[in-house]
Amino acid sequence: MDHLVLTTEADWQRLTDRLVLDDLHVGQRFTSMSHVVDTDQIKRFAAEFDPQPFHLDEDAAANSLFAGLVASGWHTAALTMRLLVTGGVPIAGGIVGAGGEIAWPRPTRPGDELQVVSEVTEISPSRTKPDKGIVILRNETRNQRGEVVQVLTATLLVPRKPQASTCPSNPTREDVVAGTNTHERNAFSLPGHRHD
Amino acid sequence: MDHLVLTTEADWQRLTDRLVLDDLHVGQRFTSMSHVVDTDQIKRFAAEFDPQPFHLDEDAAANSLFAGLVASGWHTAALTMRLLVTGGVPIAGGIVGAGGEIAWPRPTRPGDELQVVSEVTEISPSRTKPDKGIVILRNETRNQRGEVVQVLTATLLVPRKPQASTCPSNPTREDVVAGTNTHERNAFSLPGHRHD
Numbered sequence: 001m002d003h004l005v006l007t008t009e010a011d012w013q014r015l016t017d018r019l020v021l022d023d024l025h026v027g028q029r030f031t032s033m034s035h036v037v038d039t040d041q042i043k044r045f046a047a048e049f050d051p052q053p054f055h056l057d058e059d060a061a062a063n064s065l066f067a068g069l070v071a072s073g074w075h076t077a078a079l080t081m082r083l084l085v086t087g088g089v090p091i092a093g094g095i096v097g098a099g100g101e102i103a104w105p106r107p108t109r110p111g112d113e114l115q116v117v118s119e120v121t122e123i124s125p126s127r128t129k130p131d132k133g134i135v136i137l138r139n140e141t142r143n144q145r146g147e148v149v150q151v152l153t154a155t156l157l158v159p160r161k162p163q164a165s166t167c168p169s170n171p172t173r174e175d176v177v178a179g180t181n182t183h184e185r186n187a188f189s190l191p192g193h194r195h196d
Numbered sequence: 197m198d199h200l201v202l203t204t205e206a207d208w209q210r211l212t213d214r215l216v217l218d219d220l221h222v223g224q225r226f227t228s229m230s231h232v233v234d235t236d237q238i239k240r241f242a243a244e245f246d247p248q249p250f251h252l253d254e255d256a257a258a259n260s261l262f263a264g265l266v267a268s269g270w271h272t273a274a275l276t277m278r279l280l281v282t283g284g285v286p287i288a289g290g291i292v293g294a295g296g297e298i299a300w301p302r303p304t305r306p307g308d309e310l311q312v313v314s315e316v317t318e319i320s321p322s323r324t325k326p327d328k329g330i331v332i333l334r335n336e337t338r339n340q341r342g343e344v345v346q347v348l349t350a351t352l353l354v355p356r357k358p359q360a361s362t363c364p365s366n367p368t369r370e371d372v373v374a375g376t377n378t379h380e381r382n383a384f385s386l387p388g389h390r391h392d
Contacts, residue, residue: 049274050281054292065292065353073293074274078245081270085248092251094248097269103295157261158227 018092021133021158024120032088032116035079037071041109045075064104071105075101076114076150079155080141083116089137093159098134100154113144121153215317216286217329220358230283231275233267235306241271257278264322266303272310272346273298276337279312285333294330296350302343309340317349326357 006074039058046055050072053060061069084095108114122136135158217391235254246268248254257265304347305308318332338345360365 036381051278052281054290065289072274072277073295074270074277078241078268078270078274084245085246093261094250097300099269099297099299101295101297104293121209143242174214 018090020092021123021135021160022160023123024123024135026120026121026123030089030118032083032118033086034113034115035083037075037079037108037110038174039069042069042071042075042108044112045078046072050074066107067110070109071112073102073104073107075148076108076141077152079114080116080139080150080152083114083141084118084139088116088139089118090156091135091156098155098157098158100152101140102153103151104149106149106168108149112149114141114149116141119148125160131162133158133160134138205330209248214286217319217331217356220354220392222316222317222319223317226285226314228314229282230311231279231326232305232308232309233271233275233306235265238265238271238304238306241274242268246270248347262303264305266305267308269298269300272300272304272337273348275304275310276312276335276346276348279310279337280314280335284312284335285314287352287354291329292353294349294351294353297319298349299347300321300345302345303345304339304345310337310345312337322358327358329354329356372386 015114021131026073038053043056046052054064054070055061055075058069061067081095081107089095118137119149120135121138123133124135125133135156137154137156139152140148141152143150162174231233239252242248248268250260250262250266251257251268251271254265257263277291285291312335314333314335316331317334319329320331321329331352331354333350335346335350336344337348338344
């Protein structure tokens with residue numbers, strides 16, 4: 001599978017065949033479904049999480065840096081996650097991120113239809129555990145004009161095919177911390193909680 | 197002001213004296229108010245933005261990597277923004293971020309009381325515009341045990357005191373793109389929209 005494009009949630013439901021690390025390759029791409037953002041969604045998210053005038057009030061926003069109402073960058077990030085999780089990137093065990101880099105080259109505005117295009121840029125099997133590894137996924141969130149509103153370069157924990165181990169599991173975060181990969185510094189550590 | 201700690205929203209309302217770039221210095225710290233995250237908030241955010249079993253269902257979560265229900269990392273990020281905006285860091289013109297690096301060293305769980313401690317790590321006046329600049333702010337989101345659940349190193353656009361210009365304004369994003377600062381590559385560009 002070089003470039004997965006799902007067009008309905010039903011496609012996604014049928015896709016029972018989730019990917020493990022061994023199924024991925026650098027350059028592999030995925031395109032999510034799309035989501036239209038409206039004024040109500042923007043104001044509702046902002047009221048709860050980012051109550052600043054340029055996200056809440058059209059008149060105040062018109063006189064701001066943005067020259068109009070814009071979504072919180074964290075709203076764009078949250079919607080990007082929804083698109084990844086509901087059809088964007090079908091990883092076995094779910095999308096478990098340890099962190100990443102985020103940039104908002106331009107804001108999301110009311111009426112924008114967002115879609116995420118993801119590309120595998122790096123794959124690092126764990127040095128110490130045969131059943132997991134780290135994948136770097138670069139996710140561009142684009143509006144209906146193809147303009148990029150967010151770039152998220154995410155560090156994901158991804159399970160591997162069962163190898164010597166008789167008990168495959170999701171990655172644990174200690175593995176990652178214990179590893180030598182340069183991205184592993186960002187990863188979770190859950191002291192006192194080991195799965196293997 | 198070396199370390200601002202607000203204890204009530206009323207304190208914040210009284211703080212009409214917001215900071216411009218010239219008021220900041222490297223090493224300056226701010227501590228936000230706190231927010232208690234409960235199970236309902238975690239599930240509600242997840243249902244809308246990150247519908248994965250370990251954010252939605254206690255039983256499924258108990259058998260996951262996380263060994264219990266956890267908040268989406270994007271929920272932790274959104275709550276961090278709320279804490280910054282409602283009393284964390286009083287920047288003139290609001291908190292306008294162009295991007296940054298984010299890491300979740302451990303998950304947020306039901307009952308966690310989050311608080312954000314922010315530190316100015318870099319201040320870069322714009323090379324080309326006298327009325328704005330970039331500030332790098334490192335924000336640790338901590339739970340009630342002082343454990344760090346998120347580190348966000350954010351690139352913020354911050355206005356300066358009026359200098360030669362007679363018309364102070366918020367930073368525009370072209371300035372940042374036009375600049376030479378290493379962080380400026382992450383910044384907004386709003387073609388066709390200039391404030392000055």
